[in-house]
Amino acid sequence: MSMNNKQRWMGGVVLLGGGVLLAALLLKGNEEIEQDKAQATISHPIPKTQSNSNTAQPLQDGEMVSLQPLAVDVETEKRLLEEQRLAREKAVAEQEARAAEFLKMQQEAEAAAARKAAEEYAALNARRSSEQESSDNIPPELAEDDKAKAQRLAEEKRKLDEKKKAEQQKQDQLKSDAEKKLAEDKRKAEADKKAAEEKRKAEAEKKAAEDKRKAEADKKAADDKKRKAEEDAKKKAEAEKARDLMENGDKKWMVQVALAANQANADAVVSKLRAKGYKVTTSSTSKGIRIMVGPAKDRDVADATRKKISSDESLNMKSAWVIDWVPLDQR
Numbered sequence: 001m002s003m004n005n006k007q008r009w010m011g012g013v014v015l016l017g018g019g020v021l022l023a024a025l026l027l028k029g030n031e032e033i034e035q036d037k038a039q040a041t042i043s044h045p046i047p048k049t050q051s052n053s054n055t056a057q058p059l060q061d062g063e064m065v066s067l068q069p070l071a072v073d074v075e076t077e078k079r080l081l082e083e084q085r086l087a088r089e090k091a092v093a094e095q096e097a098r099a100a101e102f103l104k105m106q107q108e109a110e111a112a113a114a115r116k117a118a119e120e121y122a123a124l125n126a127r128r129s130s131e132q133e134s135s136d137n138i139p140p141e142l143a144e145d146d147k148a149k150a151q152r153l154a155e156e157k158r159k160l161d162e163k164k165k166a167e168q169q170k171q172d173q174l175k176s177d178a179e180k181k182l183a184e185d186k187r188k189a190e191a192d193k194k195a196a197e198e199k200r201k202a203e204a205e206k207k208a209a210e211d212k213r214k215a216e217a218d219k220k221a222a223d224d225k226k227r228k229a230e231e232d233a234k235k236k237a238e239a240e241k242a243r244d245l246m247e248n249g250d251k252k253w254m255v256q257v258a259l260a261a262n263q264a265n266a267d268a269v270v271s272k273l274r275a276k277g278y279k280v281t282t283s284s285t286s287k288g289i290r291i292m293v294g295p296a297k298d299r300d301v302a303d304a305t306r307k308k309i310s311s312d313e314s315l316n317m318k319s320a321w322v323i324d325w326v327p328l329d330q331r
Helices: 003-043 074-136 146-248 263-275 299-311
Strands: 253-260 280-284 289-296 321-324
Touching: 003 074, 253 263, 253 299, 263 280, 263 289, 289 299, 299 321
Parallel strands: none
Antiparallel strands: 253 289, 253 321, 280 289
């Protein structure tokens, strides 16, 4: 326990004892005042007036008793009051004297406590100084020599350096691992980005190729449709022309080389004949598509053409014959 705490405890004990003593003195003073009042009353009795015995009547049952006021001499009353005042002043003076004495005792107790605390503190300092001096007077054989101390300090420094080095290596390893992880994450992100870019590019190329193929297919279909329309228009024009020549023109002799069952067969035969330089005309009938070469102005020319076609082994059209076209309105 420190000296300040000791002083506080001692001061509290002194104050508590003083309070108890002061309360006892006050109670004792009150008792003395009461005793003085009682003695004054006994020494100076208050005279009373005699009641009129002649007028006193016996009380009946249920009647109230009427009390008569006491008559006191004025001088006697003044004297009693003065004695009471003096007694009170005396008691107050005694209480003040006791209080002053108590305060003096309390101050002396506090001074004694402070003096005792100072003495204890001085003794404690003296004991500490003696202990310090005794520790300084350690024999040389028990004291650590400079060489051992230097070795110990060197060993401690070496251990501290090793600890710092290990911590630095650990920090470097953590930093290296973090850098490797960062590089790996970056490489992976770049690879993912590259793969996504290649995938997007492949999808774009695939879509472009698909669009191109579709466009080419659409173009080819349009070209085929256009070519077919042109061929159909051309065939129709040739058929109309042949019909006009056969029905209205002067050239009425034709060489019929075949009667095709459908348009595909008719086109194949027409291609062969046109490749040989013949002028070919087709005409649709109820039995099929009629394929004819001509027309010629007379039968001999048409027959010569028939013979030429029949003798051509590459055409294989030996059943060709000459027909005479007559307009429908003249048949």
